[in-house]
Amino acid sequence: MKLLSWNIQWSRGIDGKVDPRRILRDARNMGDFDVLCLQEVGANFPAPGLAGSAGENQFEDFARLLPDFTPVPVAGVDVLGPDGGRRCFGNMILSRYPVLRVLRHQLPWPFDASVISMPRTLLEVTLDTPLGPIRVMNTHLEYYSALQRKAQVEAIRSYHEETCLRAAHERVKDTRGSPYHAFPHATKTILTGDFNFRPEDAMHARLRDPFRAADGSASPHVPRLHDAWQHLHGNQAHPINVGLYDRKQWPEAFTCDFIFTSEDLLPQIRSFSVDSHTRSSDHQPQLLELQQ
Template structure:
């Protein structure tokens, strides 16, 4: 089975144009899709509901969206009715199989006003795949402050490492006539970590050996500058970290450097049964 992570930058590509169709075309073949920077109400994209638009374009996938940041964007009373207008920014998970249990985690952040600082999140989805139950997390970390990122990677590791202790999204589901959610401990932490392999944040993710960078087989860049950033250097910012047992079953890694729908590139892994 295949999984892909893609920071889609609101659907704005390397050429500065907005095009959801090329975003979807780049990931459609994947069995599990983890997206970051999915928005609703963004002024640069005509305020469309990107989560709904992406789900509509991928009718063969089940999906969930977690808006980590959610702020008012011009709500008002119109003709005696309250009209909600929100700007939402978050992560999405889509899969060919139902998402058995989903949780949206808010990651640590600071009160920073000199530069953009959106609430970041980690969307967790437990999926019964043909190769067994796997928890996929679509993750997006801060792009400015290394100290904030370190707090966030510590939180991400805690989410992954202590799943059993925290109980997941639900236990005792039989009370509602629902099947119990089971888990054997395999997980994938996919997304835009906004740090390079020589960073302290990356080092913390892998230092104890229980979590492995499953994408290390392709150590090249996953972010490149847009048309208006000629002096910027390419960087490696996007990863798929797995627990060690699952990482040993990763049979292929690929970064799609031909994609032009965002400044990030889709990062693919193949998992064998």
């Protein structure tokens, strides 16, 4: 299983051109991905709302360009445009594997008067993979507000814990094909996206904290989340994945895009790579490979 994650900046490259086809070309050049997780997908946001954009619906573009994949979109921002249509901005997962279940979580958006901000989401899908059911969660946390990021990290931990506890304890199941139909609750999890914090940030450590049972001991049912790069490379610095070429937007290049996996998936991790050559976005894509 190969999963590629990329903040595509609404398909806008360092040259200022918006081109979803170029995004897919560079993604395919990196590897024959089975799951594609995208952040910053836009629809009906023409420039200057999103620089370089003609207002194309990129959710539809990527679905059309990958006809053998199941497209799963989510819009954190969904507002009325001047033309009466909907303007959307959010994330997307496209999967070659069957998508058993989709959950679209609205992340907390607590009041923070000191900064601008936008609504944020966590897109969660359960996939039927050769490694068994795997839950993939794709997100993009708030950039300007540390208060909101902190609340969003806690919500992600809560969603992970809830699903794992359902997997461990759910006993009453419906198999009639109704809306109550019981699909697998996978504990094996991949969490990816643009987290807008750096590796040394306390929020990075918080995502990796163990989960606790009611008596305060480590929960036997909720596997911890681990940074996949750190699992493979220890204290070796994460590859830069933001601002490598865009010095106008980012005077300093840094890392804020990560892929976390649950503890029970660590034995399947085989490789983690970052494409440091593409200039099709202000971020660099990351590829995680899992095997039996």
